[in-house]
Amino acid sequence: MSAHTEHSHAHGGPAVYTANLIGLLILTGITVGASRIDFGPANTVIALSIATVKAVLVGLFFMHLKWDKSVNAIIALAGFLFLGIFLMFDLIDLNNRRDPLPRNTPVLAAPTAVPESMNPLTTPAPKPWVAPAKPVGEAEGEHEGH
Amino acid sequence: MEHSFIDYITGQAMLPPRGSEFAGEVDLVFIGIYWLSIILFLAITIPTVYFAWRYKFKAGRVTPHQTHNTTLEIMWSVGPLIICVGLFFWGLDGWMKYAVAPGDSMEVVVTGKQWLWQFEYPDGSRTVNDLHVPINKPVKLTMTSEDVLHDLFVPDMRVKVDVIPGRYSMIWFTPNVLGPHTFTCAEYCGKDHSGMKGTLTVESDADFAKFMATGGTEWEEYRDRNDWAGWGKLQYERKGCNSCHSVDGTSSKGPTWKGLFSKNESFTDGSTGIADAKYLEQSMLQPNAKVVKGFEPIMPTFQGLLRNHEIKGLQAYIESLK
Amino acid sequence: MSTTTPELHTHGGHEEGHNPYHQHHFATMEQQFDTAKIGIWSFLATEVLMFGGLFVGYGISQGKYPAEFVEAHAHLDWMMGALNTIVLLVSSWTMVMAVDAAKTNQRAKLKMYLLFTIACAFIFLIVKYFEYEHKWHEDLMPFKYYGTGETGIRPGDLMPGSHGYATFFSFYFMMTGLHGFHIIVGIVLLAWLYVKAGRDRFSSAYYTPVDLVGLYWHIVDMIWIYLFPLYYLIS
Amino acid sequence: MEPVLHSAPQVGHHPAPGKHYLNENTSLWDWITTVDHKRIGLMYLVGSLFFFMIGGLLALLLRLVLLTPQHTLFGITVDAEGYNRLFTLHGAIMVFLFIIPSIPGSLTNFVLPLMLGAKDVAFPKLNLASFYIYVVGAIMAVSSIYFGAIDTGWTFYTPYSSSSSSTSVAMMTMSVFVLGFSSILTGLNFVATVHKLRAPGMGWFDMPLFVWGMYSTAVIQILATPVLAITLVLLAIEKTFHIGIFDPKYGGDPVLFQHFFWFYSHPAVYIMILPGMAIISELIPTFSKKTIFGYRAIAYSSVSLALVSFIVWGHHMFVAGQSQLATVVFSALTFLVAIPSGVKVFNWLTTMYKGNIVLASPMLYALAFLILFAIGGLTGIFLGTLSTDIHLTDTYFVVAHFHYVMMGSTVTAFIGGLHYWWPKMTGRMYNEKLAKIAAVLWFIGFNATFLPQFIMGSQGMPRRYYNYLDQFQPFHAFSTFGSWIIGFSLFMTLAYLLASLRKPCDAPDDPWGGSTLEWRTSSPPITHNFHDQPVLEREPYDYRPGQSGRETH
């Protein structure tokens, strides 16, 4: 732990902050703009990349990581890193699952199988959102309201 | 399953009997790691005990100031690393076999539910808690669950896999030892988790064919003896009736069968009726048509699961329980 | 700290000449400040991971129901989302200006910026309120309440076995709800700072609370930066 | 100890003679509002030992149920549901209320600042807050029994927990959520303390290894626990409002729950073992009167265990329906944890080589740790290997494995550490002869209880079983008898430790000839820990003549 002289005013300052704010607002505009154009699956990537740039700007300037002791930045990065690990391994699993399918008709669908509705232990209360449908036109009309 | 003392030392006795070739391969890895562990265990325990004895406190003894030794550190990091890489591939090798079933396997579709196992054979016939397979032919169990997680575990075959609602999972094996093998549920699934077990019977091709045709090799014996009640008792155990019905008068999930026959039964809809043979059959095939008062309508239908002679046996068995 | 001699500060008593905020177990104010920083950053890391669990859940559900998610997101008003993004970004700026003011002994400015920040927080919540209310009226409720009101069923849910819509709105409400909760906590903290600033408690010698609340406020902003495109702009 | 005025302003930091943290300001109010890390440590100690006792008694009961397959002995009438509640409560109490909070909350809280030469932890009020959060969580956990006692197993697997099981699941999960925050705050406090409150002259590599171990633990607490917290909230919401994330009935994925759960709970097993290893790294050099061998190797292995522990969680899910690729990757990564564990073990052994070994009771526990951890760790290798895990998973082999590591290793280290620091914490020496007997009984009882479980497990006895096949009866019976020996030894330990409190303070400042800073203050320490700010002049564990200062025994 080396001696460290001042932490009071060696960095930052209103000008930097204001510039950072303007940058962030511009990036917000760009995200919205980019989402209007169809890049296919790349849209999500673009949106998240811009968000990450914004997050980095917030971290570096508003949160002073640029000037702070590096240990704080390391802690912050560790948070994101381990979140990334969590997500990555989950995706390794989910994207590679290949369940075997029964060659026969599945037992569950066979006529002689226990109808789910007869088994109160395992049958949920009727699913609330499967209510009688409204006239289709009405539902769609509402949907288009956006 | 008597084991000699030597078997306990070599680790053989730790394992159940082997029912398939795959079991042998798993055992080899198991015994391999077992011996490796014994060696490493001794490599730790002997110095521990020896040092504690050899360097026991003596006033005035001066201890050397040994702080570290990089060569040693590297040795005992890299050595285990190499062993571990080896073990990983050894385990992977066996697992690859487990993960892929041969294309010509006989497929049995398995449904787990609280708390019984249901097996459906290629011809569509079914059994409960009672799986029959021919010897020396690969068998593939494609499984799903109707409620919570279960796990079909056949210790003698060294295989198990979780059974998941809404998904299918698979285990396979090629049994090579005739006779009964126990299977159990190995994923916690509630109250009767520990009761969710049954028997895997490995049979000769001829016996298996007979089983498919008649519901069991024993059928001819019972038929010849004209022992309908005995045949029914067998079904009571095999088809899982015993998980809900007692025969000694105690009531569990379902009403007891003791004294059931020709009893005047009252139902939840207020009606009453005599429990005659016809009623009993209806109770098995459409259990929810008439629900006995004081019980939940939880009994699954056995339509398609019971052959006629099995129903007849059960009727006779219930009749015999006075 | 190696620059400090052990005898320099030995007891927790508030001896003359010492900063009254100096706690007894720290040798110097600087050490105390750095310690607080490490503490708050560790806390922020836990926030990242806690929200992270929800983000992972969202991502996986989106992978499962891509079509429903895109369709459902059309029920969110991106203008409202963008408005709130701007509000939060501005509030981050006012917050950092407040920290700067505290650091440079500008008490009046500090109070003003704190007030601005609180105002932004309220604007954010008001906008959110209108959004939630709109969802309520449209029956776009989370969990099992989805579509249970008068307006009835959403078209997508007629697909058998698909709960994509309900899932989308479940996550929407859980994540924005948790985020909104953080905003409310932030308001309380900011108000507390405002009161203390009124009593002239902060100066270049001691502004740790302002700095820490500021960092907290920025992480809340940062989380919104991700929420905005994930909910309002997917396609 | 005659009464001394303590209301008078103290001169400097020197308390009146005869005054220490225990007898200064002793009103109840002073205790419950204390921010002194030593007092908070003691309160944590009482709390976690209490739950150890409860969890242990539940274990004795469940062993009794398993004595015979018919459960008829002594007229016990525990039915299957009761049994399921028993092992769930046993597991949950032991994990969440005892082993995770115990070493960090009690021993570490007490000694870590002392070892660093600090006056307190970085955030004393936060420290008190974590204790009270722990209390609230504990009360919630206990009250869940009232709501129908949870029966899901400590792993809360969906969809059983989210649909079939009793309503108390929500209560229990919220309790674990609260306990998680307590754990996070403790960890956060230690991280800040270690970074910033080291004594002048103490660099990172001058810290005692205990501190390194606890620092690594704290990193896991901070980075893993939040995910558990949000997982349990999701589970509670799933159960009450049906989100559709974990329960297939609502379109969720039960295996995803297992990912969420084990992302925390695998690192959590290192939250359990790293403190144990940390204690052993103190005991072995102190009682071998020899410098620790491979200081840096041990320090780095603590940190790398903490980091690697985050990427192996899938080994709990080899048969759970995760993709084959994930299974293979997780198995490969699992083997990585064996290496730093081995490094530690071998360095400890080398430390004993040519030492001058005092077989005092803490050292006996340390030796027991080495042997039991070897067994526990090596059986982990059986489980990490793909083909053998398929057979062994969800059997008593796993039960035996984790009792060897959690109880055989961590609890052994905990009890060893408790004996080691007991004189410092209370100012009293306990009866050493009884302590040695108890340690030997513990070792015998432990192996008698859990060695047979390895055999049962490999023979195919599934875990969480109320009924079992007759063929396992002898093993179960043996295991049950063993558990009585454990119980006896632990109650004996409790008894002589409590008995020592009735004597006046008689412990010397440094009864064991320890080399770390906590031995340089009085026993028990004064309220502000040290009379003068200690300054580190030599590396830790230096036992060269003329360095260690004191001659012992």
Ligand code: HEA
């Ligand atoms: C303190 C807690 C603790 C610790 C330290 C460990 C340590 C390890 N555990 Fe354990 N484990 C648990 C607690 C713990 N475990 C719990 C609670 C469960 C069950 C949870 C439940 O389902 O309820 C579990 C379950 C569990 C499983 C899942 C089993 C299943 O359900 O199918 C696996 C699988 O890989 C595993 C592996 C390991 C490994 C490889 C280690 C390694 O870290 C061990 C490393 C140590 C050594 C290997 C010994 C010393 C090293 C040497 C002497 C060097 C040389 C070694 C070699 C060359 C191999 N554990």
Ligand code: HEA
């Ligand atoms: C720290 C963790 C820990 C500890 C210490 C123990 C201790 C014990 N455990 Fe437990 N156990 C678990 C964690 C632990 N367990 C977990 C996580 C599970 C899995 C649950 C699940 O499947 O969901 C489990 C499951 C489990 C099972 C399997 C149940 C099943 O699958 O069906 C069994 C069976 O024998 C068992 C037995 C025991 C026994 C006999 C003890 C005994 O050794 C206990 C002895 C202790 C005492 C008798 C208490 C005495 C204490 C004092 C007097 C306090 C004072 C002490 C001092 C001052 C030092 N445990």
Ligand code: CUA
């Ligand atoms: Cu089915 Cu356990």
Ligand SMILES: [Cu+2]
């Ligand atoms: Cu693990």
